[in-house]
Amino acid sequence: MTALSLAAAHDLVADALIRSGTAPEAAASVARALVGAEADGLKGHGLTRTPIYAGQVKSGKILGDARASFKRAAPAALVVDAGNGFAYPALDIAIAELPKVARETGIAAAAIRRSNHCGAAGRHVEALAEAGIVALMFANAPASMAPWGAKRPLYGTDPIAFACPIPDRAPIVIDMSLSKVARGNILAARQRGETIPDDWAFDAEGRPTTDPDAAIAGLMAPMGGPKGVALALMVELLAAGLTGGGYAFELTSFLDDVGGPPNAGQFILAIDPAAFSANGPERFGLMVQAVEAEEGARLPGARRLAARARAAAEGIEIGETLIAEIEAV
Structure with missing residues (x-):
């Protein structure tokens, strides 16, 4: 894992999108969103999306110069x-x-x-x-x-x-x-090479699955x-x-x-x-x-705000493989 400051992570994402054909202003908007999600601990909506977005811009599925x-x-x-x-x-x-x-x-x-x-x-x-x-x-x-x-x-x-x-x-x-969970969580597990709990999704035949590839091809619970x-x-x-x-x-x-x-x-x-x-x-x-x-009660978002504060102070941990994928865009 590599620690990146939020500013460095923003530049990593924005530069990759610009290389792929995204207008600089749009690339900056996307980078703010992805780095913000990553800082909040929402990795399924974070930097893992960068290579996917870049490929979609290159193919024309996303119009990188749209206003x-x-x-x-x-x-x-x-x-x-x-x-x-x-x-x-x-x-x-x-x-x-x-x-x-x-x-x-x-x-x-x-x-x-x-x-x-x-x-x-x-x-x-x-x-x-x-x-x-x-x-x-x-x-x-x-x-x-x-x-x-x-x-x-x-x-x-x-x-x-x-x-x-x-x-x-x-x-x-x-x-x-x-x-039951966001689909981005399954995508993130697939990219990390991990299995998923068997109550998150079903395969194409409607059977519970721990395989993220089968889950993406099947149905969410x-x-x-x-x-x-x-x-x-x-x-x-x-x-x-x-x-x-x-x-x-x-x-x-x-x-x-x-x-x-x-x-x-x-x-x-x-x-x-x-x-x-x-x-x-x-x-x-x-x-x-x-x-x-109330003893033991917790408001929604407490962990998200704690992760955000920690990321602002310490940066975010990104896997070397993902960084390499983004740099290779």
Whole structure:
């Protein structure tokens, strides 16, 4: 393993993407997202994605020179077009614009279309919460989960993320995929040459598997059984049906360079707490205090924030093989 500072890791990723044909501004946006996820301990959305993204740019599956754009389609509605490029520049636009609109209208929403893999969804809503906004995000992904009782995958792992500002401390962030684990965890295990627990996924025949290759070719296990796949249906309708993106079963893979742009979608809801309550943030803080007063209780994100602080001070540990793969792009 090699220790890299966050700045060095950022340059490693950005340089590889630029060599692959990505515009420098987009490469910087992607690098911020991947290094941020890596620092938070979310390795499935971290630097392991760099060679995959680079290959997709080279093949034209991601348009490296795309320029994201937006329009205000209604007083509280933004439509953001990622242009079949990376999701991150489009998300940067939404994060910049939504607080301004929400403070005018109380509630604002952004529909992102012609998009791609959005990485760690919690980081995007966290940025909105740092601006004082309560935020919800829904994102779809290529099909990997079947409706309950069926075998054909129609839904993605389809993350839901939520963030809420808390006075004088980091926001509360909840980020969960609707599969038992995020698919990125299986990808990371495959790249490390490791097996996975037998309750994470099924092979193509519907049998539990510990083989990450068989899991990627098969089905993800849903979180909470039928409740998980019901929530995935909700996400598909919001992130794809509402935005004009492709449904999970229409998307090309996020994991290879085969086929055209995936046309994924994301939907973000932004709420200005001041529009509804004069003391909303203080009430949010009271809930946090109540949770923390309970012996053994832990708020979501505690490990993530600890990992982030440690990475800022000590850098991040990256395997030599991965560094070599990125440098060889």
